[in-house]
Amino acid sequence: MFHTRTRLSHRLAGTALVLGVAVGAAGCGDSPTAADAATEKPSVSSLVLIDGWVKAADHGMTGAFGKLVNSSGADIHIVSATSPITKSMELHEMAHGDGGEMVMREKTDGFVVAAGGEYRLEPGGDHLMFMELTSPIQPGQDVPVALTAEDGSRVEVSVVARSYTGANENYQGGEHGDDGHGGH
C-alpha cells in the first residue's frame, strides 16, 4: 500500500541501539504514551506521542493530535495508523484547496519524525484521522492507536478523548458525512 524507501529503512535499523530511552523524552507532568518496546520491532520503539488526544465524536470521522518525539539517532517515517474503533485511519495534512481555502487531505508520504526531533500533530495542521468510527469516542476515554513505520514496525500509543469544537476542516477526499470530524 505504501511504497518503501530503502534508504530510510536502513537508517531506521540503527534506532535499535537507543531502545529503552523513549520514555525519558517526556517532561514532568506530560503524559507520554510510550511504545511497548519489548513486543515491537525496535525501529519505532524510540517514538513516543506526548500529550496525545482525540476529538470526542459519536460517529463518522474525527482527528487525533499530539507531539511525536523521536529520541533515536535516526529519522522515523510513519506511513500508516490503525485503531480498533475505526474502520480505517489516514495521515492527514492541511493544504490549500482548489478555491484557495484550507482543506485537509491525505498526506500520502506520511510523517517523518526527524532523529532527535519532534513532529506536531495539531488542529489546523497535520493530524491522524479516524475515517469511520465503529463506536463512539467519549470525552475522557483512552483510545489506542498503532502507528506503523515504513519498515513495517509498529508502535502502540494512546490518545485521550476531549470535547473539542474546533478541528472542523473541510475534507478533500473520499465520501464522508457532513459532520466532518464528528460532533461533541
Added chain:
Amino acid sequence: MARRLGRRAFLASGAAVLGGAAALGGRELLDADPEPAAPDSPGRATVAFHGEHQAGVVTPGQAFASFVALDLVDGVDREALVRLMRVWTDDIERLTRGAPGLTDTEPELAAVPAGLTVTVGYGPGVLTAAGREDLRPGWLTPLPAFGVDRLQEAWSGGDLLLQICADDEITVAHAVRVLVKEARTFATVRWVQRGFRNSPGTVTPGTTMRNLMGQVDGTSNPIPGTEDDRLIWIGPEGPAWLHGGTGMVVRRIAMNLDTWDELDRPAREQVIGRRLDNGAPLTGTHEHEEPDLEAMTELKLPVIESFAHIRRARSDDPDHRFLRRSYNYDESPPAGELSNSGLVFVSFQADIDAQFTPIQRRLDQLDLLNQWTTPIGSAVFAVPGGCRPGEYLGQRLLEP
C-alpha cells in the same frame, strides 16, 4: 554571586567618577538586599497541585476567585464521572504549573499561573450519580433553613463545584473556560460567583481581608499546621475518600450598604464588637487579642454588646470553629440602586454539622449584623482529599 559582584563593580565605578546621583542609585541597590523580586513574580508564582490535600483551602487567599457550580446532565454515572475527573485533573495539573490545558485553544493565556489553584468539590448529586450514597457524610446535604435566609435558586445548590483562585483575573477566566468547556458533555453551569480580595503587593501578606462594610473579616480563623488542623481536615474517622479532604460551605451574603451608611462609626463598632481601624476587639488593642466578653463599662453595661457579631459568632465549644476563606463581590446594581455588593462567604471545616451549623444557628437567633446582611445563596460540598501524580481527584470515591 555574579549579581553581587556586579553591584560592587557598579558602586566602585560610581564612587570613583560620579556624583550624588550614582551614589543614590547604589544605595537603593544595597537596601534592596535580599535581591528584589522580579516585577512579574506574582504572575509567575505557582502553588503545588499534588499533595495530601487539595490546594485552595489553606492556601492564603489569592486576589481573585470564581466559584462555578455545575449540575450533572442525565445519564452521567460513575464511569462518566471517572472520565470527567481524569480530564479535569489532567488540565488542572497543567494550568496550575503555568502550562496550557491539553487542548488549550488559547495557550498564551495559560502562561501566567499567578498562584492559580483549582479546588474541586462534590455536592450530594455526585454520590447519587456514582451509586455511592453509602459513602456520603451526613453533613453533605443542604444546610437547615435559617430565619434570616432569603435564598435564591440562582445562587444555591449544585452537583459539582470548581473554586478557581489566582492573583490575576485573566488567569482565573481562562482556567474557568478551559475546565467548564471540557465538562460540557457531563455537566451544565448552574451558577458562577466571582469575588476579590486585595491584590498582591498592596498589603502585607497575612493581613486579614476587609469586607465591603469595612470590617476585617476572618480574624479568628483556625491556624493551619497546628492542632487546629483537626477542625479543617477530615481524618480517619471519615470515609476514606475524604481523608485529607474537607467540608465546604459557600453562601452568598448580600450587604445593604445604603442602610449601613446610616450608622456612625461607634455604632458600627458596636455591631461587630471590634474596632474598625485595626480589628481589635473593643476590649483590647490588637487584632488577634482574645475578646473579653465579661468586660463591663463604668455604667455596668457589657463592652461587647449581647448582640455583637463576635459574641454571637463564638460559642463555649472550641470545636465550633471553621476556616473562613471568603471573597468580596461587587456586581452591577439593578436600575435605580446604588450598589450590589456583598460577600461570597466560604468556610472549610471537617464536619459542617458539628462545627458550622451550631454557629450559624446562634447568628440566626441573634446577631445585630443581620440587619444589614442577607444570605441569598447557599451550597454545601465535600472536597475530596488531594491526589498524587498518576491519580485523579476523587479516585478514592469513584474507583476505591
